[in-house]
Amino acid sequence: MSLFRIVYVSDAVGDAGAGLLPLIDIIGASDRNNRRDHVTGVLMRHDNQFFQAIEGARVDLDRLMGRLRADRRHMNIRVLADARIEHRLFADWAMAQVDAPPALGRLLSGMPAEPMAKTQVERILSDTSRTMASAS
Template identity: 45%
Template sequence: MLVRVAYVSNLIGTAGRSPLSMAQIVGVSDVNNRRDHLCTSMLFHDGQVVQVIEGQRVDVDRLLRRLDSDARLGPLRMVCDMPIRERALTEAVTVCHEPQRTLDHVGLTDLDHVTHGSLEAMLEYRIAA
């Protein structure tokens, strides 16, 4: 079964706070996601990350177990977990390079208030961009 899962988490320490740190995260994610046939999109903002993951249930669950034990992340707050007919994402990893503009577009000031609806709006906005 093909699913889409999304979570928000606080970043711990220096994770995701510099271009080098983000590049390291994206590089490892790209290798792992290609191996596991996953597509993901990440948005880093003000010490937090929201990530959308699409793939087969077993592969997504395996990634979530790794993320749940990743010392760079705080507790994962699940925003959505749903079956999908087809993927909206087409690449192993994408990163939103305009996080503030994306949040402004959907009327959010931070990632603490991301809901399933605002997540879908952000995803549509990023895909259309």
């Protein structure tokens, strides 16, 4: 089975942008749905924006992106990367939530040109994966 990773950023709507309880609800529902669909990933929130990487089979990721586009807690979804991958960075996490590293804030505030953004996104995800692995 081929694996893919989609990385997107979206504007968080209402309490989802800053409230703790909406974030807990999102993580709980995402964890259940992702386990069912064999999707893994990580979610970060920074300045009323979501940054998320999701990994899995193409059909499962496409279905999830459809649900996200219909979710009223998200607006203006921008896909930063969508590529075939050799292995999952977040294999142990149906849906992890981590604090946004400073590099994410810099990326989101500037949103650089496409090639540079992809390099920065990859670095943020790799660093986050290593940090999560060492913490477990």
